[in-house]
Amino acid sequence: MTRQLHLNLFIHSRGHHEASWRHPASSPLALTDIRYYQDLAQRAEAGLFDSIFLADQLALGDDVDQAARTWLEPVTVLAAVAVATSRIGMIATASTTYTEPFNLARQFGSLDHISNGRVGWNIVTSWLATAARNFGGAGQVSHADRYARGEEFMTVVKALWDSWAEDAVIDDRNSGRYARADRIRPINHAGQYYQVAGPLNLPRCPQGRPVFVQAGSSDTGRRFAARHAEAVFTAHMEKATAQAFYADLKALVAAEGRAPERVLILPGLSPMIASTAVEAARSRTEVILGLVRREKPTLRQLLASLAGARGHFTFAGTPEQVADLIEDWFTDGAADGFNIMPPLLPAMLDVFSAEVIPLLQRRGLFRTAYEGKTLREHYGLPWPKSAFKEAVLQEA
16 A cells, blocks of 8 residues: 555644734734634544644743633534544543543543544643642652553553443344443552553444644653654654654664554644745745834844744745645655644635645645545554453453
């Protein structure tokens, strides 16, 4: 089967440029209006994106007077997005540091049922001291402790999602038997950080469990991703560093005994698209000059206002140039796809879908229709094996 490009839409504020919320072409809807997220998801689904992604923060930033954020809690948002879409995958961030495994397993399991198998979990080990203060702590959890806790967290949630066999629910009205109790079992986990009896009070997910996504860049984070992740979001300012990261992580995945092609690496890309190269350059210059004339900022203020994509790759060019860049990274060992981060929403998403995606389709790189219904199918990932079934076979 020909290798296919994967595209995720990263929804952030009214776009990934720091000043996008002020732009007249950005959405007029409030960032607390669920219709904003439903509309973006529907647009991305029309463009045949694999998935959408919502990040999360567990504390208010100190730049709230000038910065717009995605305020709503992402798991709640995706429940509403699920009923407004039918095919596109949906990924939300949740912390292993400040969430109990049982709660998270139940929330994401419910989302997977609500969406008929379209959910992914972006696994983060939160580190901000401001977040710690909101969860009863006086300071940060150390890097080592966060990942040690995260490893045990993964053991627990995997066991909980696997505590129901696929055939546990009978729902036989005539016989009066709803479920087979012998196909549901406790997990009886007793570890350093968590004591969880189980089983989960929810049948097995349509996907077996949500797709695992991760974004750690430290050595510890990469090794965590190599053990658990099925998709990896990463940030690179140039192709060479993306290629080095790609090769390193694929090697780590192989060293863990996993198939490297089953871990998708998706660097962030924030494209500013114009009909001609001259127009792209001129429009950028006019924006900067207009800002300086109107507001007379200091150099520090100017640099802050021009910030975009927070360390991810930014590119201004024609649709053909953007498609060329995507193809080059995809075919030259830098990416399995991209985490698309439009600088302005929904305008730059619409331009990307209308003008870049058709080019990728004509080159045979991107789908022309959804072939599956679940996020695992979009990403070309297998269903996780049921440890419950294996245990039953061993007992027999």
